[in-house]
Amino acid sequence: MKHVIALAGLALLTACADTATVKGASDPQAGFAFVADGANRSTGAKAAWAQTAADVAANEARAKALVAGKTIGPDTAVQVALMNNRGLQAAYADLGLSATDLWETALGPRPSLELSLSGIGEASLARSLEATVTGAILDLATLKPRTRIAEMHFRQAQLEALAETLALAAETRMAWIDAVAAFEASSLIARAQGTAEAASELAAELGRTGAMNRADQAREHVFTAELAAERAEARLEAQLAKEKLTRLMGLYGASTDFYVPDRLPSLPGRRPGRSNAEALALQHRVDLAIGKLELEAIAQEYRLTSQTRRIEGAEVTAGAEVERSDDNETEVARVLQASLEIPLYDTTKLTSRRGALEYSRAAHELAQHAVNARSEARSAHAEVTGTYNIARHWRDEVLPLRREIDREALKSYNGMLTSTFELIEDARDGLEAQLSTAEARADYWRAEANLKTVIWGPPAGGDE
Amino acid sequence: MNRRQLLAGGAGAVLASAAAAETRFRDLPEAASTDSPYTQVPPRPGSGPDYNPVVTLNGWSLPWRMNGNVKEFHLVAEPVERIMADGMMARLWGYNGQSTGPTIEAVEGERVRIYVTNRLPEHTSVHWHGLILPSGMDGVGGLSHPAIPPGKTFVYEFDLIKSGTFMYHPHADEMVQMAMGMMGLFIVHPRDPAFMPVDRDFAFLLASYDIDPGTYIPRVAEMTDFNLWTWNSRIFPDIDPLVVNKGDRVRVRCGNLTMTNHPIHMHGYDFEVTCTDGGWVPKSARWPEVSIDIPVGAMRAYEFDAIHEGDWAIHCHKSHHTMNAMGHDLPTFIGTDKTRLTQMIRRQQPGYMPMGTAGMADMGEMSMELPDNTVPMMTGWGPFGPLEMGGMFSVVKVREGIAPDDYSDPGWYQNPPGTQAWEWTGELPEEVRQSSAATVITPKSHLNHDH
Numbered sequence: 001m002k003h004v005i006a007l008a009g010l011a012l013l014t015a016c017a018d019t020a021t022v023k024g025a026s027d028p029q030a031g032f033a034f035v036a037d038g039a040n041r042s043t044g045a046k047a048a049w050a051q052t053a054a055d056v057a058a059n060e061a062r063a064k065a066l067v068a069g070k071t072i073g074p075d076t077a078v079q080v081a082l083m084n085n086r087g088l089q090a091a092y093a094d095l096g097l098s099a100t101d102l103w104e105t106a107l108g109p110r111p112s113l114e115l116s117l118s119g120i121g122e123a124s125l126a127r128s129l130e131a132t133v134t135g136a137i138l139d140l141a142t143l144k145p146r147t148r149i150a151e152m153h154f155r156q157a158q159l160e161a162l163a164e165t166l167a168l169a170a171e172t173r174m175a176w177i178d179a180v181a182a183f184e185a186s187s188l189i190a191r192a193q194g195t196a197e198a199a200s201e202l203a204a205e206l207g208r209t210g211a212m213n214r215a216d217q218a219r220e221h222v223f224t225a226e227l228a229a230e231r232a233e234a235r236l237e238a239q240l241a242k243e244k245l246t247r248l249m250g251l252y253g254a255s256t257d258f259y260v261p262d263r264l265p266s267l268p269g270r271r272p273g274r275s276n277a278e279a280l281a282l283q284h285r286v287d288l289a290i291g292k293l294e295l296e297a298i299a300q301e302y303r304l305t306s307q308t309r310r311i312e313g314a315e316v317t318a319g320a321e322v323e324r325s326d327d328n329e330t331e332v333a334r335v336l337q338a339s340l341e342i343p344l345y346d347t348t349k350l351t352s353r354r355g356a357l358e359y360s361r362a363a364h365e366l367a368q369h370a371v372n373a374r375s376e377a378r379s380a381h382a383e384v385t386g387t388y389n390i391a392r393h394w395r396d397e398v399l400p401l402r403r404e405i406d407r408e409a410l411k412s413y414n415g416m417l418t419s420t421f422e423l424i425e426d427a428r429d430g431l432e433a434q435l436s437t438a439e440a441r442a443d444y445w446r447a448e449a450n451l452k453t454v455i456w457g458p459p460a461g462g463d464e
Numbered sequence: 465m466n467r468r469q470l471l472a473g474g475a476g477a478v479l480a481s482a483a484a485a486e487t488r489f490r491d492l493p494e495a496a497s498t499d500s501p502y503t504q505v506p507p508r509p510g511s512g513p514d515y516n517p518v519v520t521l522n523g524w525s526l527p528w529r530m531n532g533n534v535k536e537f538h539l540v541a542e543p544v545e546r547i548m549a550d551g552m553m554a555r556l557w558g559y560n561g562q563s564t565g566p567t568i569e570a571v572e573g574e575r576v577r578i579y580v581t582n583r584l585p586e587h588t589s590v591h592w593h594g595l596i597l598p599s600g601m602d603g604v605g606g607l608s609h610p611a612i613p614p615g616k617t618f619v620y621e622f623d624l625i626k627s628g629t630f631m632y633h634p635h636a637d638e639m640v641q642m643a644m645g646m647m648g649l650f651i652v653h654p655r656d657p658a659f660m661p662v663d664r665d666f667a668f669l670l671a672s673y674d675i676d677p678g679t680y681i682p683r684v685a686e687m688t689d690f691n692l693w694t695w696n697s698r699i700f701p702d703i704d705p706l707v708v709n710k711g712d713r714v715r716v717r718c719g720n721l722t723m724t725n726h727p728i729h730m731h732g733y734d735f736e737v738t739c740t741d742g743g744w745v746p747k748s749a750r751w752p753e754v755s756i757d758i759p760v761g762a763m764r765a766y767e768f769d770a771i772h773e774g775d776w777a778i779h780c781h782k783s784h785h786t787m788n789a790m791g792h793d794l795p796t797f798i799g800t801d802k803t804r805l806t807q808m809i810r811r812q813q814p815g816y817m818p819m820g821t822a823g824m825a826d827m828g829e830m831s832m833e834l835p836d837n838t839v840p841m842m843t844g845w846g847p848f849g850p851l852e853m854g855g856m857f858s859v860v861k862v863r864e865g866i867a868p869d870d871y872s873d874p875g876w877y878q879n880p881p882g883t884q885a886w887e888w889t890g891e892l893p894e895e896v897r898q899s900s901a902a903t904v905i906t907p908k909s910h911l912n913h914d915h
Contacts, residue, residue, distance in 0.1 A: 198808035414832035
């Protein structure tokens with residue numbers, strides 16, 4: 001009779017699945033829409049999840065079409081990385097695995113009937129079957145909370161996949177900036193080397209006519225030689241920077257035949273205004289969302305039902321701030337002050353000491369993350385405005401003065417007041433100023449990219 | 465108003481005097497002033513003893529008044545702007561609107577009273593270089609008398625007991641004030657107009673400045689490396705010519721207030737030094753010259769009869785003194801092939817022109833953009849091409865039929881046919897070259913050849 005009951009129980013169990021959840025979790029692209037949407041909102045690029053060899057081939061073909069033989073901008077680089085970086089696809093596979101976990105949990109217990117023909121007649125067989133059934137029934141009893149926990153893990157996995165996507169996008173954008181900046185620096189150094197070569201050429205000629213001694217000739221030549229080493233270094237740096245970009249874009253073979261521009265874009269005409277970076281970061285940062293989910297999961301796991309406050313989204317207060325900058329521009333900017341509330345629980349009602357401690361650890365970690373996120377957002381914003389001002393100073397103050405020096409140097413040379421060498425030296429100093437200007441501009445674009453990262457995802461090297 | 469003395473002639477002369485000055489200096493002679501950089505030929509004196517006035521090259525003579533039998537002058541020491549050449553203005557210190565200051569002319573035996581008003585930011589004094597006078601009138605600040613404070617007027621008064629060629633300059637913060645251009649000529653004419661008379665009497669002072677191209681004020685701390693060599697604070701091509709009627713007896717008086725000597729060389733003539741700041745040179749002590757070295761702090765006057773018509777260069781024979789501002793650290797580019805270099809530099813400096821590969825004459829021919837407020841180191845065009853000169857250079861122009869009072873530029877001399885170098889277009893004989901550096905003694909047999 002016992003056996004009959006057990007078998008009947010088994011039949012019952014199989015009918016208890018959470019069909020809606022099963023349906024969602026069993027979708028081949030389960031949860032990816034959230035990732036794709038988040039990626040698109042923050043980067044403008046489309047993420048793609050390649051699950052079959054055909055998908056991979058299609059993505060590779062699209063990537064190749066986007067880059068092959070072309071000079072690519074940062075958006076193209078990010079788009080290609082999001083569809084073609086295989087490391088990212090591995091992260092998406094993790095999301096898939098999490099979906100299967102949810103699917104499995106939501107299906108309910110799947111009792112197995114282990115029958116061993118060799119053990120017929122022995123008492124252990126019946127007991128074993130009974131234990132299995134009992135276990136299945138217990139599982140069934142806890143199906144709902146376990147599904148909720150599995151759902152939370154699944155949501156966490158979605159966020160993690162999004163975080164990976166955003167991190168890759170950020171790293172790719174930065175790699176593009178680095179590569180372009182390196183090529184720009186390399187070409188400016190090449191021009192500076194051109195002036196050094198001119199001085200070297202002149203020294204050699206003066207040596208030939210007998211107007212310059214060997215030591216002075218060597219002084220001109222050694223400078224050229226040293227600059228040549230510097231130029232080779234810059235060229236190598238540019239190559240390596242481009243290679244890193246290639247790697248992030250997941251390119252190999254014939255697809256690596258792409259180019260980046262020789263020069264970073266000019267500064268935007270308007271000075272970047274005061275931003276609500278801090279509030280946006282608290283709203284959007286994936287690592288904070290993951291932390292909140294983790295808190296929720298711990299609470300679920302330890303049946304922490306007696307929460308006194310629910311997790312609130314970022315609480316946002318609007319205001320305005322007037323800032324007077326050093327060049328007398330007055331800026332009135334909307335400021336959104338944001339706060340992140342961390343739920344508190346009445347710890348006396350916790351079911352276990354362990355649960356209280358784990359919850360407390362996660363809550364403290366989240367609080368610290370929020371503090372960091374705000375600071376990072378403020379830093380990133382300060383960096384954007386600061387690097388903008390510096391780059392603009394180089395462009396608007398230093399370069400015009402250098403151009404004037406060049407003009408006057410030529411006039412002095414015309415009047416035989418200064419020699420060709422001095423003319424060349426001034427030209428070289430002018431190129432060095434251009435190099436510094438280009439570097440300052442690159443710093444601005446890096447800061448600008450970094451601000452985006454800080455708002456949407458953890459900054460590079462983040463620990464989530 | 466009736467006391468105002470007007471300068472006759474001298475196109476650009478301005479007699480500027482603030483109305484306030486007339487009341488403040490009720491008892492002083494007018495402080496005449498001019499801002500013209502051109503030669504202003506003074507008229508013969510209308511009162512007092514007669515003399516034949518000097519012509520101050522690119523300068524003028526200070527008006528005076530007779531007060532009883534004392535000849536009164538009024539010098540104002542003040543900041544001035546001097547046009548050293550077209551396109552170059554210097555902010556100097558000078559007297560009565562000019563540097564060098566106006567020439568003071570008087571006659572041997574006269575008593576002069578010279579009011580000196582100091583409008584400089586620091587004290588000054590005037591030393592009457594070469595004159596014999598009481599110790600207290602010698603103008604050495606602190607030694608002869610207290611220096612004249614800013615805003616104050618001092619009076620110098622003494623008898624002119626000898627005639628000749630003299631100067632005046634400060635003897636207070638002398639290095640700075642002379643580097644800033646404070647100096648002037650002081651000519652004492654002989655009482656007897658028949659003593660060594662000349663038809664034309666030119667005068668100028670040598671002064672050197674260090675004004676970097678693109679700047680306006682001299683570097684007063686410079687001791688040796690001056691870059692502008694001037695006659696009366698003018699530089700070639702804008703030093704007026706010495707215009708002479710053929711047959712004139714001509715005297716050129718020249719004083720040196722630079723830090724180095726200047727061998728002044730005049731083409732076309734032999735001449736004799738007839739006067740120093742020590743006095744007239746007796747005939748028996750003169751010897752013929754074509755150059756005279758004018759030592760630092762000294763004056764020389766030489767004379768010649770203008771019998772050779774033509775355009776004759778007159779210049780300092782230190783060749784870098786016939787250059788305007790130039791760099792002294794330039795490598796010698798002669799023989800340097802700059803073809804490749806030019807392409808390389810033009811990538812950065814599209815306006816680059818290669819120069820100096822065949823010498824520096826291209827500087828005189830090209831007119832390229834220079835720094836503000838400067839003139840090319842060598843410049844000036846003559847009838848046959850660039851003169852390639854600067855600094856202490858001018859031309860003595862001797863012509864037939866120039867009126868006694870006419871000092872205007874008669875233009876370039878037309879050489880009579882057959883009297884000008886011409887190009888040989890015939891065959892050239894084979895060149896004889898000696899490649900050995902050893903002394904070669906001409907063989908005696910060669911000397912005896914054909915004898």
